[in-house]
Amino acid sequence: MTIRAIIKTSNLVQLGLVLLLGVCFFGLGRELREVNGLLRNFYRIDALFSELQANADDKYRLALDYVSAPSARGLKDWQNLILAERGIVARPPTSFLAGDERSLQRIADSLDLHTEGRELLQFCLDQNELLSRLTEVAVMRARGLYPDEQGGFTVEGDPQPRQALKWISDSKLALIPGKILNAGRQLRAHRYQDFLAHMSVQRHDVWWTLGFAVGGLILLALNVAAIMFTLHKRVVRPLALVGRYAEEVAAGDDPPPLRLKYGDELAGMFDSLQKMKSVLLSRIQELKAAESAAHASRQQAIRARSQALASLQIARKASTVQEDFLRRISHEIRTPMNAIIGMSYLCLQTRLSPNQSKYLSQINKAGSTLLDMFNRILDFASVDEGSLRPERTLFPLGRFLELLRRSVAAEASEKKLSLTLNAAPGLPAYLLGDERHLEEVLRILLDNAVQYTSEGGVELSVAPVRETQGKVRLRFCVADSGPGISSENQAKLFEPFVPGDMSMTRSGSGLGLGLALARHLVGLMGGVIEVDSAPGRGSRLSFELDFDLPPEEETRAPTIATGDSEDANADDGHGGERALVLVVDDNEINRQIARELLEQAGLAVAVAEDGSRAVECVRRQPVALVLMDVQMPVMDGMEATRRIREMGHSPSELPILAMTAHTDSGSRMDGRDVGMNDYLTKPVNPAALYAALEEWLPGGLAHNPMREAERPEENADGATPPAVPPSPPLHPAINAKAGLATVGGNEKLYNELLVRFVEHYGQSAAQLRDLLEHGDYRGAARLAHTVKGVAANLGVEQITELTRQMEDCLPDVPPAENLLQGFETAMAEALEQIRLLQKHNGLAATAGDMRLADEHRHALLDLLGELPQRMETDWGGVESALEAFIPLVEGTPYAEELSRVLAAVNDFNPADMAGHAELLRRHLSGDADEDRLLH
Incomplete structure (x- = not known):
């Protein structure tokens, strides 16, 4: 057999043995798996x-x-x-x-x-x-x-x-x-x-499987040994003989031919080796030639890359020089231009002659025009370099359009042109898009329309084209009643440094960059400007853009102010947009307290009832600061803060202040771990709240009511205003001083909150017992926590302490019976005192300079004369009769005196009633005599 046949046969035998071993090991594994089971x-x-x-x-x-x-x-x-x-x-x-x-x-x-x-x-x-x-x-x-x-x-x-x-x-x-x-x-x-x-059954099968596996391993070993013996005999040994023969030939000996000395088989093998050697030598030469060619190509690529890098470096250097030039010229030009515009404005505020005022107005206007022109040059350079990128911000569409109209209203009014904003119904209240570039495009179009229109008016219209899931397409159009543009000039309207119309009917002033820049910016935002114009019938420039709608967009702009430029003088009354503070609390009374305190400081306020709504509010609109309660249903303050931070709002960009009844250090650490900036405890101290706002609110707190309240208020004539009569003393269960401090001394608000406390939590004692009887200890714990927070804010100190003790044991153990009875007693006392306080405040009237009618004065004098006798026989009738005069004396000098008389009657204090009634009677009689003398 040949060597190839031997190796092929050996491979087949080995494959069969391997398959046999695989079957044996598979069976053995199955048996072991059954045993393991x-x-x-x-x-x-x-x-x-x-x-x-x-x-x-x-x-x-x-x-x-x-x-x-x-x-x-x-x-x-x-x-x-x-x-x-x-x-x-x-x-x-x-x-x-x-x-x-x-x-x-x-x-x-x-x-x-x-x-x-x-x-x-x-x-x-x-x-x-x-x-x-x-x-x-x-x-x-x-x-x-x-x-x-x-x-x-x-x-x-x-x-x-x-x-x-x-x-x-x-x-x-x-x-x-x-x-x-x-x-x-x-x-x-x-x-x-x-x-x-x-196991006895399994043992028999395992032994047979192991026997087959061992037999297969023995046969595999014998096969390997046979292959090694054959290779040694048929390959290694003949190669060694051929090597010795080659050495003899190289030494110059004259050995017999290889065929005669070793046989035909070795001779054929030697010839095959010689052929293989020649083939390998030729392949090696080819590879060397290919390597030389590749090396030459690589050198050429390196040289080309070096030249390209040098060109790129030169281009970058040129671009850097251009950017540096624009930056330097921007600084050098803006500095004197700001001085020209600012100084001329300040000079216009002084006393000037008509000619001086006219000259300075022209200087101020020309400076503003030159600065706007320079800004457009820089923007056009940025567009030309490709460095501008579309932006994405959330902005209110109505306010955006109104501010845009106001920016050109003065120039339109100066030229006696009507400037109209036409907003179609159904526009979204808020958009997500490139506000800055959109404003620049519309400003350019409006400026051009006002500049080239001599009579008539200019109109900016906005209308929705279509709305899909989460997106809206709007069409913006600026129309004027100017001379119009011919078809020849329309072809070059958007070319840089070429004004739209150089004819006698239109001004040729300007660099011609505005419309070119507008076209680039609209293209950057994904739109195309279209022109509809003809000589003698005005011009219409329009474009359509796609905007994203904010998540869960529900509000629509009900109306957007329209009209001409004379009506564009409205303002928010604060000299700018107020900072928005978000108050997150699940309790209505706590939310109202925070709202009133913040609005007294001149801040805009938004409220949310739980953490999930707070997250959505932050996602929909820009918020300057968040006051976050910690314990709330649906989503607590910790989870809400964590999600707001995951949205990308860092603590420096959006401060979040915890506002909760928990005062332990562990709660403070938990709040800081999730990203809260500071910690305010309930009841919230207004001074501490305003101090925290001054520290954390971006830009600080412009108006601090607590600091201004420390300075005595005076009337215009320098006299200190009269003190407000104090409220009647409350029961010790209510600390009115602490409650008033919580709401910044606002008695009206404090009274409203006490009424709400009666409405919402007057039955909390019965509700608490009902929850405990049904085994709902967690619900009882939530109710006690809520009542504690509200009571602490209102100064109801006994209830605050009792609910705090309930929280210490709930929800693990129900509170003791004496604690529940004390809570019921304290709640009844507090409710009674609150009702008395509301009754007293409802009978008060405010003094003023108004005149009391003669018939009302005489009727009141008659009633005051009968008071001592009627107090003994008809106390309820006297109280009703005096209450009927409260609205009649409102705003007159007798209001406070009548309130004191009524308070004494309400308290059934005849001595005080008689003294106050006599003073009021003298006051009324003296004014009546004075009126008779005057007439």
Whole structure:
């Protein structure tokens, strides 16, 4: 056989042996897998019975210990043991089934058992469940709870530990663990015999499989040895002989021909080797030639790359020089231009002659025009270099269009042109897009329209084209009544440095960059400018752009101001847009307190009832600062802060201040971990709130009511305003001073909040008892926390302290009965005092300089004369009669005096009533005499 045939045959034999070994090892693995499954099933059954036996012993022992000596720890351990058996809580690490969170019944159903074994296992599970129910009855009796009609333990009675102990003895609970142990031993014995029987069968198959595998390995080794022997004899040895023959030829000897000396086979092999050598030499020469050519090409590529890099470096240097030139010229030109514009404006505010005012106005206007022209040159250079990129910001469309109209309203008014904004209905309130470049394009078009129109007007119209999911396409159009543009000039309208129309009917001023820049910017935003014009009928320049709608866009701009330039003088009254502060709190009263305090500081306020709405509010509109409550339904303040930070709002860009009743250091650390900047505790101190706003609000707090309140207010004539009569004293349950401080001294707001407290939480004592009776301890804890926060803000200190004590025990343990009774008493007292306060405040009137009608004065004098007698016989009628005069004296000098009389009557204080009534009667009589003298 040839060497090739030998190697081929050997490979086939080896392949067959490998397949035989694979089959043997596959069978062996299957047998081992079956054995492993038997072992795992055996051990799982053993672990289950061990767990059943241990649980039964522990369950009986814990129930007996609790009945004998009740303790919260023993009750907790017994409950955890039953809950772990049912798969409700995790098992302890010492359990035989630690890590398996299923119930014992589910674990038993997953085991592989025969019928007899499954019956024994089910018997053990039934006995264990019976033990659980019996011990539960014993424990409930020891606690004083008895079964109701539905099968639960909600009927309360006296604890009877002795009867429960006797019941345990009579029920023979101690025998159940022994039954479970005996059944487990029987099942273990059966499973052990089945395991041994199966292993004896498996052993015979395993031995046969191992025998075949060993035989295959022996045959494979013999095959390898035969191949090595054949290769040595047929290849290695002949090659060595050929080598010696070659050495003899090289040494100059004259050996016999190779064919005669070693035979035909070696001679053929030698010839083949010579041919292979010649082929290899030719291939080597070809590879060397290819390598030389590749090396030459690589050198050429390197030289070309070096030249390209040099050209690129020169181009970059030129671009840097250009950018540096533009930057330098921008600085050099803007500095004197700002001086020209600013100084001329300041000079226009002084006393000037008409000619001086005219000259300075022209200088200011020319400077503004030159600065705007220079800005457009820089923008056009940026467009030409390709460095401009579209931007994406959220902006209100209505305010954007109105500010745009105002920017050109002055020039239009100077030329006596009408400037109209026509906004179609159905426009979105907010858009996501390139606000800056859109504003620049429309400004260019409006400036050109006003510049080239001598009479008539200019109109800016905006209309929706179509709206898809999350996107809207709008059409912007600027129309004028100017001379129009011919078709020849329309072709070069957007070319740089060429004005649209050089005819006599249009001005030829300007560089001609505006419309070229507008075309580039519209193209950058994905649109095309279209022109519709003809000589004598004006011009219309329009384009369409796509914008994204903010997430959950629901609001629509109801109206956008339209009209001519004379109506464009409206302002927000604050000299600019106010900073927006977002207040997040689930309680309406707390939200109103924060809103009032912030609005007193001149801030715009948005509110959200929970964390999810706060996240959406921050996503929809720019917010300067967030006041975040921590404990809220739906989404708490911690999670809301975490999501806002994940949206990309850093603490320096969007400060978030926690505002909660929790004051512990752990809560502060949790807030800082999620990205909160600072921590304000409830009740919020206005001084602390304003100080925090001054520290964290971007740009600071421009108006601090607390600091300004420290300076005494004076009237125009320098006199200190009269003090407001104090409110009647409140019960100690309410600290009115603290409550007023929380709302910045705003008595009206404080009274409104007290009314809301009565409306929302007047029944909280009954609600709390109802929640506790139904076992809803978590709901009771939430109610106590809410009432605590509101009461603390309003200065209801007794209720604040009582609800704080309730929070200390809820939701784990219900509050004590004396604590609940104290809460009910304090709430009743607080509600009564609040009602009295509201009644008193409702009877007050404000003094002023208005004149009281004569018929009303005489009627009031008659009533004051009858007061002493009527107080003894008709106190209720006197009160009603005085209350009827309250609206009549509102704004007159007698308002405060009548309020004091009515307050004394309301308190049934005849002495004070008589004194105040006499003063009021003298005041009324003196004014009446003065009126008669004047007339």
